[in-house]
Amino acid sequence: MNTPGTLTYVYAVTRPTDRLREALAGLHGIGQEPARLLAPAATSASSAATSGSGPTPLAFVAGDVPARDFNETSLKEHFEDLHWLEYVARTHHDVVQSVAAHAPVLPLRMATVYQDDQRARQALADQHDGFAERLDQLHAHTEYGVKIYLDPTAGPPPPADAPTTQHASTTPGKAYLRARRAQHHAREAVHRQAQQAAEAIEAIAARHTTRRVRHAPQRGALTGPQENILNDAYLVPDDQADRFQSAIAEAARDFPDLRIEVTGPWAPYSFAMPPTDPAGPDDAPEPPP
Structure with a gap:
């Protein structure tokens, strides 16, 4: 039951259990409001037609949020506020991860809201x-991320006053061009390593994962001085998770000029793809894993 002046914010879909x-x-959740389970108001006609003892019980993980902050007009303004976005995204993520520790979870996109509990249940x-x-497809699976970063020290740009001690007759301009060529060749070598590393990761994934999503490489403050050139998410069966991580760590030793990072375990954000919800804003970003 909503309190006055609030909307129903939905974090995820799950299967309700006593645990x-x-x-x-x-x-x-958001605003320190308690999270709760919302069961559906009624069963859809298509679900009722399924065989067996009836449709699998599902529930939304939900909470109240202030209508003044989450109505359509306010959301458009808040999406320009990076501090607000960071707080909501992080809180959304924390709730989803907490649920994932106890039950199967289908994360929903950030800022999925309904006018009240009744409309959420009907949806x-x-x-x-x-x-x-x-949820059936994601059962006993977890998301892991694999990222490849170039070492920022690989192939540094040459100084403007490149040394000429090895070739006394070489002009400063020619020395500079020679150093630039050396830097270019070094960068090419590192990129070849990165391609080989990506191929090694794909071979490992073929043995230990079921699905992959290729995200755009990260930029700016998310990567610091390093260059992120691969940013993939994998859906990994729980009984393969240790083997997958160990195999990636072992492969990384063959590429000393790269940083290969495994992140997770995460709730399966990259593989959720829930049906489009017209009640939520179309451009709402998902919480980052």
Whole structure:
């Protein structure tokens, strides 16, 4: 039940269990509001037609948020506020990760909101089959990220006053061009290493993962002085997670001029792809893993 002046914010879809209900008892979301489970108001006609004992129970993980901050007009303004976005994204992520520790979870995009609990429940009932199918596909799987960074010290730019001690007759201009060529060749060698590393990672993934999503390389403050040239997400069966991480770590030793990083485990953000929700803003970003 919503409190006056609030909307229903939905973090994820899950399968309700007693263990999860106990965990949610101490879980708080945006604005320190308690998180709660919302079961569907009714079962969709297509779900009712399925065989067996009935449709698989599902629930939204939800919480109240102030309508003044999450109505359509306010959201458009808030999406220009990086501090607000960071807080909401981080809190959304923390709630999803907490649920994932206790039950299967299908993360929803940030700022998925409904006018009230009743409309959220009805939306869950209407989209039950799509959510249930996706949860089945993600069962006993976890997301891991693999990133490749170029070493910032590989192939540094030559100084303007490149030394000429080895060739006394060489002019400063020719020495500079020679150093530039050396730098270019060094960079090419590092990029070849990166290509080989990517191929090695793909071979490992073929043995230990079920799906891959290729994200755009990260830029700016997210990478610091290093250059991120590969930013992939993998869906890994839980019984393969240790082997996958160990194999990546072993492969990384063959590429000393690169930094190969494995992140996770994460809730399967990159593989959730829930049905489009017209109640939420189309350009709402997903919480970053």
